[in-house]
Amino acid sequence: MSTSLDREWQRFTPTQRIGRWLLWLAIVAACVWAVRSIEIIPEFLADAPQQMADLLLRMWPPDLGHYRIGVHDALIETLHIATLGTVLSFTMAVPLALLTARNVCPWAPVNALANLLLVASRSVNSLVWALLFVAVFGPGALAGVLAIAFRSVGFVGKLLAEAIEETPRGPMEAMAAVGAPWGHGMLKGMWPQVQPAFWGIALFRWDINVRESAVLGLVGAGGIGVALDDAINFFHWDRVATILLAILVVVVIAEIVVTQIRKRLI
Amino acid sequence: MTRTAFTPNWTARGALLALALYCVFAVTQLDISWARILTGFGEGGRFLARMWPPNFERWDTLVEGMLESIQIAVLSSVAGIILSLPLGLMAARNLSPAWVSAPVRGFIALCRSLHYVIVAILFVKAVGFGALAGVAALTVASMGFIAKLFAEAIEEISMKQVEAVRATGAGPAGVLLYGVLPQVASRFVGFCIYQLDSNLRNSTLVGIVGAGGIGGTLFAAFKRFDYDFVAAILLSIIALIFLAELVSARVRKALQ
Structure with missing residues (x-):
């Protein structure tokens, strides 16, 4: 004791x-x-x-007059780059996600290959992708769109594949049992199940892409980063402050928009 | 009356059509044309040909840059973790009064909303070229991420244990140490490992704006059209990130 x-x-x-x-x-x-x-x-x-x-x-006071001349158009271009890049990334990510998901594509080597492509896309930062595409397509928004798209593919594809793999088999089997061809089964059996995840991922990635596309211009890939780089190189710090404020406002608005849409959709 | 099994959702179709129209509009706005894409493909082939084979001859510069990137990642993670502990506690609305948590939450949101490369530019101006600017920039980014998630984790804890510790007559420090931290410690470690991983990725980039690490070497090689050296650097970065991902996945599995 x-x-x-x-x-x-x-x-x-x-x-x-x-x-x-x-x-x-x-x-x-x-x-x-x-x-x-x-x-x-x-x-x-x-x-x-x-x-x-x-x-x-x-930086103080910010040169707000510069917004209309040199910032506004670049800011809109940044938003275009982010949105187009996100859309383009989905056109590549959806097939890759289907090939990665083991319940859709039963061949293990194909799964592994698609997954390798996704990992490769993820492990290169969007700025590095932008450097590569600027070297290939020349400076401008095209390189920015492709950089955003190629960086997003890995992220979107991985999350989509996970969402697809988590779906129960029931609806797909029911569609097959009534004699629906594979495409119909995917559209009416699989798609309704992954739809919420799909839109959630799309909004999430778009939000990230708005932030990322703001810096792509530093390597010449278009958008507000170009304006920022110019202002810094000329030591126009009051203009830099304006641009930073503009980016801040856009990022905050994007976040609010995303949370609002998410509340409605999901 | 016939019933359709799948009623068409016209709002969704309209929204998709609007998105498609927007994409066409944006493409015209951005001055993207087929001619340019086609020339790009030819250029891309030449570009890839010049990248091959990767040139590891200047491996000493490469190793030096990589080590500096790792140092930046380690230091900024440690500084970020140490700073986010009090920030996260102050931002948690169930522990701090509103007049403390509201400004701290604002500060955390500010840290998160600017991209780390932009923060790095500002720090390069403030503390000069070199690794210090990179460390400072990534510390800010880490604070924004860890402190936010840490505060959210604290807001989800059960207050019963906090009350129990308080009932024994423990002071604020005792309540924190024995009532709050044990409930969030494992998640906090998880955030820290995730952030270390992402700092490692980002530290290979901040060099593009002169904030130290392999990014500077990469950008310089790019500007000199040393594409075979660029390929070598890119391969090394990818290998490093792969390794870090493996290690952090292993550690996270061991923690669970």
Whole structure:
């Protein structure tokens, strides 16, 4: 009796404790390594607050008059790029998602190949895609649309494939049982089940794409990023402030629009 | 009267038609033409030919840039995690009064709404070229992401345990440590791992605007038309991201 009372209780087994210590050690070691070897110039760090204040002073007041001349059209172009890119990405992502989903396409090698394409699309950032497409199609909105589309394919395709794989088999089997051809089964048995997920993914990705398309112009792929890059290169910081405000407003509006549509649709 | 099994949904069809019309309109607005796309395909072939084979001759520059990217990712994740802990607690509406949570939520939304590359540009101006600007920019992005999700997780906790700890006479610190944090700790770790993963991706990019890491090397190689070196850098970045995804999936599985 007294032995069990005196016994010291511990939450983790010794191996768990050692594992936890090793994990913490690894985290601390990674931080120390990064701090010690990263190249930080002390002079730059020392006058950072001063530079920051200088930046803000130059940005204030924002040159709002510039909006009509140099920002508005670029902003609309950005929205076009985001929307067209999202639509284009869906035309590529839907077939790939169908090929990835194991309950639609029963051949494992095809599943793997389609999934590989999706992963490849995801692992290249949209700015890198934009660099590649600017080199191929020249600077302009076309490169931006393609960059947005190719980056989105992986994201959209993965989520769509997951939604398709999670659908119950019942409706598809019922359609097959009444003698409907495969296409009808997909349209009336599968599509109603994935429809909410489909629109949810579309809205979600469009929201992300509005943010992403704002920076594509930095590498010459059209949109408001071009205006931003110009303003920065000419040190027109008051114009930069206007452009940043415009981007901020558009991003917030896009988010509100998406939440409103989502409430109605889903 | 005949009944149709599937009544047509005219609102949805109208909306789809409107979307199609919009796409046509937008294409004309953006000055996209077949001629340009066709020339692009020819150019694309030449471009790919110049990328092959990838040139790993300057591997020392490559490794240096990659290491710097990893350092940026590690430091910005750690700083972001440390800063999001208090921010998330302050933004949770069930723990903080409205006059604290409302401005903090606004600040978090501000951190999230600007793209990290734009934030990086501002920091490059403020602290100069180099990795520090990248660390600062990604720290801001991490704060926006982790603090938001952390606050949402805290808002979903059961208040019974908080009350129980409070009833024992514990102070605010005790309530936080033993009533709140145990309920959200595992989700918090999950967010942190996800953010580390995404910081690693993003740290390979901030170099495009001069904020350190492999992105600068990539952009420089692009501007010099060193396409075979570009291919080598891209392959290395993809390999790194693949590796990070594998590791983070493994860690997340182990945590569950």
